[in-house]
Amino acid sequence: MYIFDKWGLKVWTVLNIVLLFLSINFKVSEVHAETKRNQTTEATSNLSNVNQKIDTKVANSTSSYSATTSKPKQSNVTSSNSKVLSQSSSKISSSSTAKGISGDSSQSNGKTAKNKTATQTTKVKRFSASDITPKHRPTGDPVILFGIWLTSGFSLQPVSDSYEPIYNTVSPLFVDTGLDWLSWLADGGLLASAKYTWYQSDDGGYSWTKFSTDAVPNITSNLPQDMSYQVKVVWTSFLNPFSTTLWSKVSTVHWIPTPKNPTSIRAYVDYPYLMNNLPDKQVDTTHAQVVASPASSTNKSIEWSSSNPDVATVDPLAGKVSAVNGATGTTTISCLWTNYDGSTLSASADVRVGGGLDDQTVHSGLSATFKLLGRITSDAGAESDTSIVWHRIAPDGKDTVVQTSDSGSYTLKSTTMNDNKAKYYAVITIKSGDKTKQVTTNKALLTVIPKPVDIQMDNHVFNITNPDKHNANNTELTGVQVGNHIQYKDTLKNLSTDTASDGDIIYETKINEGDKLNGITLDGLPLEKDEDYTLEDKGGYQLIKFTQGMSISADSSRTIKVDLQVGDEAKTQKQFDFYPSIQYSGQTNRGLIEHIKYASGTVSLKAKDIDFGVQNGLIAKKVYDRTASTNAPNATVDITDNRVEKDPISLTVTQTNPFQNEQGQNENNLLLRLYKQGEATTLIPGEAYNVADFKQGDTAKSVVWDKADGLRLYTDSANVSPGKYHSNLMWTIKNGY
Structure with missing residues (x-):
């Protein structure tokens, strides 16, 4: 016992010596550290003074052009520096930070260690x-x-x-x-x-x-x-x-x-779908995470919860979400964010748990796609030899393989009612080395809904009298004349392959005012006016409307033809626009807009005045040209040919009287010549001269003359006295040459 106490005393003495030595070194280190910090502060203060001098120059420079906003005579450097800092770049304003260091260092002397820590925040x-x-x-x-x-x-x-x-x-x-x-x-x-x-x-x-x-x-x-x-x-x-x-x-x-409270938070999960059927009793997991705004926000605690723990549970602290094997459904993972001041924020995200496939519902005739859900990282294919075999279980229970590949989806391109209640599933085989693992999805149900009635309209218009005057898709007629036989042909097709219309299809169309309705047929059978349809004058057009609804079987069509004859009143209109329409099941479908463009059946012309301009004396034996207004590319005579039958015609010109001055006296030395390809013919007043011929089937075109062709002015044997001279021309189109 004595020996133990003796040795214990020695140990105690040695320990005290060591502690004293460490204490001395600690104080010396503290003195050195404080000295170094004071030196840093002094240097910083000097730097601050330099910056103040620079800033003063900036302030003085500013006052030279903005005297109303500064005080050039003020000698307070600190005030001047403070003002410039509020306007200058962040680099200059760093002098304010240097002043803050100096002030904090002075306050740290004699304060607690906590205040010293605050002093060092700037470092x-x-x-x-x-x-x-x-x-x-x-x-x-x-x-x-x-x-x-x-x-x-x-x-x-x-x-x-x-x-x-x-x-x-x-x-x-x-x-x-x-x-x-x-x-x-x-x-x-x-x-x-x-x-x-x-x-x-x-x-x-x-x-x-x-x-x-x-x-x-x-x-x-x-x-x-x-x-x-x-x-x-x-x-x-x-x-x-x-x-x-x-x-x-x-x-x-x-x-x-x-601490710094966030203004908002957002929750999310890494993978929103978890598998409920992994082999070897493994549990599929994901993680819930939260993002705060701004990013520098703090929290005292974050707590996670699951709205449906029978589907998936969540670790309240770590946010790890774990699927419940065999469960199917959706749970909401919620985050409760608690700030240091006791205030809270919340956010949530949904997680689904299932067997890897969703049921699909489509209309008949449309495609149905089954897509594998769950976690698939981008390089999964490179890390394993994976095959996916897709199976179909027919409504009668027969199981067949429909696709073998590495594709994560299977598409049935065109469904029928025979596919209704079929089920689809996938078997995923994963090979790594000599080991194999399989995941079998749930059996997803395909529900096929009969495609509803869907009526498509295909409408055309024809001129039976003159069948060549139409556009490519037969929705526009041109050159239509009084008396022409016109026919509408409208085909209604039910695109549904499963559902027939229930007899509620009402058809409407229009014919022009003054046209005569010859009759209407449905699938080649004539309809009776007032019994099957009505014809009502609407002012500017006549409305045709079926009085009874039509039925159209699934994947079938019906054809309506309207025959009419163009009446006299159509000649007053240049064009009649219309379209057919149908109403069924509370909706309206309209066909393409159609156009009937009318022609008068005649050829017309409009001649322009010809001017030879102001000349500096009219010299004998000289030819004078027309002004530019009646030279190419401008037409001298505009011709509009609306004839359906293009018989041969010719265009002539007649000078009805000699040139006369303003007093009505004739000037016989002024003559008109008609030039054709360099040959000139002098016009004799009162006689007609041929200008152009148009052959059988040709459309008459407007007269366009180059400068050297057509009518030109010629002075005969003597100079013409100064003055204004005029004459009249008569242009005529006649049949034949």
Whole structure:
């Protein structure tokens, strides 16, 4: 006992000496640190003074052109500097930050350590994600196919950036990992366990230290700083001597002086559909996550909940959502965000749980597509040899293979009522090495609804008297004359292959005012006026309307023909526009608009006045040209030929009287000549001269003369006295040449 006390005293003495030595060194270090900080402050103050001088120059420069907004005579440098900072760039305003450092340093003397920490906030070095060097290269993201893990990895990485207030102990570093299914089997499946080792760095990854082996470590900081974290996860079991090691991505926690409430939050899940039928009793999972705005927001706690835990459960802290095997349905995963001041925000996202396929409902004749749901990562095909076999179970129970490929969907291109109540499912076979795993989806039901009545109208108009005058799709007639026989032909087709109309189709169309209706037929059978249809004068047109509804069988058509004769009143209109229409099942369908363009059956002309301009004396034996208004490309005579039968015609011109001056006296030395291809014919007043001939079948065209052709002015044997001279021309179109 005495010996123990003696040695205990010696140990106690040595420990006190060591503690004294450490205390002295600590104080010396503190003095050096304080001295260094004061030197920094002094240097910063000097820099502030330099900036103030620069800013004063800026302020004086500003006053030179804006005297009304500044005080050039003011000598207070601080005031001038303050004013310029509110207007200048962020680089100049950094002098204000330097002043803040100086002021905080002076206040830190004699204050608590907490105030010293506040002084150092301006010296915090922040790190972006690209600045941080991880302790170890992160493991690649896992490859997952329909809930089957093909490679190991992190299904939930730690949040890349988060913000936490100092002096608070928090646990924001949630991760989740999984093994590829071969390693999972080798490690004993459910017997495998994960061991965590967390590392931290406060210098952007230059150096790392181990600090925790908890799955979710608690962290805290008394200083505003950026601290980076990375975790190593080792999967082991007593059945497998080899372990699987995974490294997370780096997470950086930005420690800030005070909490900051978000203005809004948004919740989402990584994968909104979970499989309920994985082999080997594996459970399909996803993770709910929340994003706050702004990104620098803090929270005291986040709590997750599931509205339907019989479909999927959720870890209240980590947000891990797990499907319930065999369950089918939708659950809402909600997030309750609690701020440090006690206020809360909430957000939610839906998660579906099922067997991988949805039931489909389509109308007959349309396509039906069954698409595999669940998680499929982009490189899943490269990591495995996967085949997908699609099966069809007919309504009578017969099971047949309809597609074998690696496609994640199957499409039945054109459904019929025979496909109603058929079921479809897929068998996914995943091979990795010499191991095989299968996932069989649920049997999705196909419901085919009979296609409703759908009437399409195909309408045309024809001129039976003159069948050549129409456009390509027979919706426009031209050159229609009085007495022509016109026919409408409208075909109504029921596009539904399953459903017949119930006799409610009412047909309407129009004919022009003054036209005579000869009759209407339906599928070649004549209809009776007033009994089957009505004809009502609407002022400007006549309305034809069926009095009884028609029926059209499924996938069948009916044809309506309207025969009429063009009446005299149509000659007063240039064009009649109309379209047929039908009403059925509360809707109206109309056909294409149709046009009937009328022609008078005659040829007409309009001649322009000819002017030879003002001349500086009319010299004998000289030819004078027309002005540009009656030279090409301008027409001298406009001709409109609306004839249906193009018989030969000719155009002549007659000078009705000699040129006369303003006093009515004849000037016989002024003559008109008609030039054709260089040959000239002198016009004798009162006689007709041929200008153009139009052959059988040709449309008469307007007269367009070049400068050297047509009518030109000629002076005969003597000069003509100054003055104005005029004459009259008569242009005539006649049959024959």
